[in-house]
């Protein structure tokens with residue numbers, strides 16, 4: 001389980017996270033909902049080590065992550081699908097996937113076949129450059145690249161952003177498959193309430209750097225969620 005406890009995060013004098021506490025259980029999909037600028041990406045940066053926290057603790061399966069470099073968090077099993085996907089545009093699809101080999105031992109440096117069962121388009125486009133893919137295909141590639149690292153927790157930053165509905169469905173199916181087939185924990189942040197409600201086991205709502213609501217997905221108070229999601 002990932003445990004985030006009382007985390008504060010600052011950009012200079014500006015505080016982006018205020019005493020944030022969440023859990024993401026193994027074998028479950030945990031979704032943090034919130035509108036633009038409330039601190040969702042900052043929370044994921046704290047988890048993945050892209051930005052240091054100013055207070056609080058983050059542990060994964062008993063191992064303290066605070067102070068660990070992002071590379072070592074990847075080794076500890078934290079897979080990251082960043083906002084905007086961050087595909088290498090001049091590398092091929094295969095090369096983009098192979099960048100996920102970095103935290104692995106030599107004998108584990110293989111591309112898992114289930115990436116291509118989940119996202120067949122990646123197989124047909126293995127020799128194409130990342131920059132030639134559509135936004136939705138790049139999102140699939142970014143998830144595939146994170147899967148290459150054999151994560152124990154997959155952290156996704158707004159996987160539906162700017163993506164057409166048919167591919168959003170494929171991505172939702174892939175995320176559920178990963179939960180069910182591997183038992184990994186999945187933590188995703190989103191603005192898209194319906195996607196979150198359909199997919200998540202547990203939901204948190206964030207507003208202005210704080211968690212303001214939490215509950216099981218099936219008991220989520222939709223009106224309350226919408227209130228926090230509209231400006």
Ligand SMILES: Nc1ncnc2c1ncn2[C@@H]1O[C@H](COP(=O)(O)OP(=O)(O)OP(=O)(O)O)[C@@H](O)[C@H]1O
Pocket residue numbers: 011014015016034035036037038039040041042043083
């Ligand atoms: N590098 C940075 N330097 C200064 N302030 C930042 C930086 N990154 C984010 N912020 C500020 O921190 C707050 C939280 O931003 P964050 O990106 O975490 O929000 P978000 O909920 O992920 O929004 P979005 O959906 O737009 O990504 C915002 O007020 C933002 O302007």
